[in-house]
Amino acid sequence: MKALKIIVEKHPEGYVAYPLGLKSIVVGEGDTYEEALENVKSAIKFHIETFGNEVLDIEEVVETFIAEVVI
Template sequence: MKQFKIIIEKHPNGYVAYPIGIVGAVVGQGETYEEALTDVKSAIACYLEIFGKEILEDTFPAEVFIAEAKVAI
């Protein structure tokens, strides 16, 4: 078992979840928070089975921060 930090975003049409510390695109989605979390956990397991542990970054972040920044557009 390995612990992953997972970002879960709430959108108007559901939830999107993705892990931190995996090389490549691994995404889960669902109508609820729990569905998105379950889906991303399944996606992580499948991705590891197909590509192996090499897709894991050498070091996982101890903490994750979310920041806001204004950008001229």
């Protein structure tokens, strides 16, 4: 087992969740925070079953920062 940090974003139409520290992109979504989190956990499990444990072979994400820039 490996702990992953999950980002959950709230949008007007629902929630989107995605993990940090995983090779490739995996996304879950739902009408609630809990639903999005469960969907992304399921998607991560499927991703590992499909591509193998090597998708987890990256450096651990120690901290996550959110920054805002004006462009």
